[in-house]
Ligand SMILES: Nc1ncnc2c1ncn2[C@@H]1O[C@H](COP(=O)(O)OP(=O)(O)OP(=O)(O)O)[C@@H](O)[C@H]1O
């Protein structure tokens with residue numbers, strides 16, 4: 289036997305039976321406690337945990353059956369084996385129905401006793417392991433690590449639960465840093481595919497040609513540098529889930545191919561001729577408004593409608609401020625543990641108020657970073673070092689100071705420059721966000737940034 293010595297509690301009103309069981313079980317390496325009655329047994333259990341209770345059925349006072357009911361109610365994880373006399377097999381059946389895990393018929397042979405006890409103890413250990421494993425998985429990928437209790441987030445959880453077990457395409461839409469990736473993982477781990485792979489592709493990170501081979505794979509010699517065959521992400525995610533992250537950034541030509549794959553469930557490797565059937569569940573995520581993009585012509589409308597079967601909108605953090613205290617609490621504890629700071633770190637009310645009032649352009653990701661920094665700086669029991677970018681006064685309150693003799697054209701350009709810098713600051717340098725705030729497409733914003741020679745990397749985020 290491995291691990292700690294299993295503890296067995298024996299309950300029988302017959303002294304000779306008790307003694308015999310005690311001797312045999314101790315010899316076999318168990319730690320044994322002997323009790324004369326159900327009442328005594330309950331007292332012993334209240335005192336210390338046992339792995340297994342071996343109990344007689346017919347006893348004066350409280351019967352074995354009543355004891356069983358009590359045990360199940362109070363110690364649901366303890367294994368219970370009942371002992372019944374030879375003529376009372378129906379009793380044994382009744383006790384099994386009442387929740388016993390096994391039964392032994394008296395007179396009990398030594399071998400039979402040891403086989404049954406060992407099996408019960410092993411089952412108990414397995415069960416404990418399983419419960420532990422399940423809790424771990426749930427903790428990592430379930431809702432436990434998605435913090436938020438506002439109605440908006442509850443709706444997200446409900447949508448995740450209803451769609452998880454289907455094969456439907458899911459489109460998760462929301463501003464940057466709102467937890468889209470986290471939510472896509474929750475879908476995978478709440479689905480029947482949870483034992484299969486979860487694969488993520490960042491569609492924005494790769495140039496057109498590479499993206500296709502990344503998604504669909506390629507055959508040896510398909511292009512210069514394709515030295516060997518490569519399995520794409522669709523294949524790698526076979527039996528599991530594929531997250532197409534930043535789907536709004538995928539080039540138009542790849543969009544056509546993607547649409548075909550989604551329609552047929554088949555992929556063809558780059559340079560290959562034979563289509564392959566894959567069983568991959570697809571989730572797409574984006575921080576762009578795909579409908580607007582499709583109206584502008586940067587995203588195919590047909591692909592948009594194909595992806596938009598089941599839409600999970602994720603709200604910006606400033607639209608669910610009631611979640612901010614929960615998130616602050618969560619991240620404070622998380623980082624206190626990680627960076628070995630006091631586990632009782634208290635967030636001063638004034639700091640919490642500032643955190644609640646701040647508009648959070650970078651959403652939960654930004655909040656997470658602000659708290660991590662503060663926790664690292666906090667050496668005592670109080671969270672210090674909460675640093676937030678200054679919120680600038682609204683545009684209309686500000687007076688534009690221009691040198692005399694400036695042409696209208698130059699003045700407008702100067703004004704535009706200030707507006708763009710302002711928006712970039714507000715978006716913490718995230719251009720997609722700044723573009724959205726300004727009502728511009730990303731390429732339009734980019735064009736303006738270049739035209740005005742704004743050095744995005746030199747902008748200081750106070
Ligand atoms: N509700 C939440 N509870 C706890 N952590 C969260 C939550 N939402 C986001 N986070 C954390 O914030 C960070 C950003 O989340 P995630 O990567 O899922 O955002 P995203 O929506 O995919 O952003 P982007 O559009 O920029 O890719 C991660 O570290 C994630 O763990």
Ligand SMILES: [Mg+2]
Pocket residue numbers: 468469533573
């Ligand atoms: Mg993401």
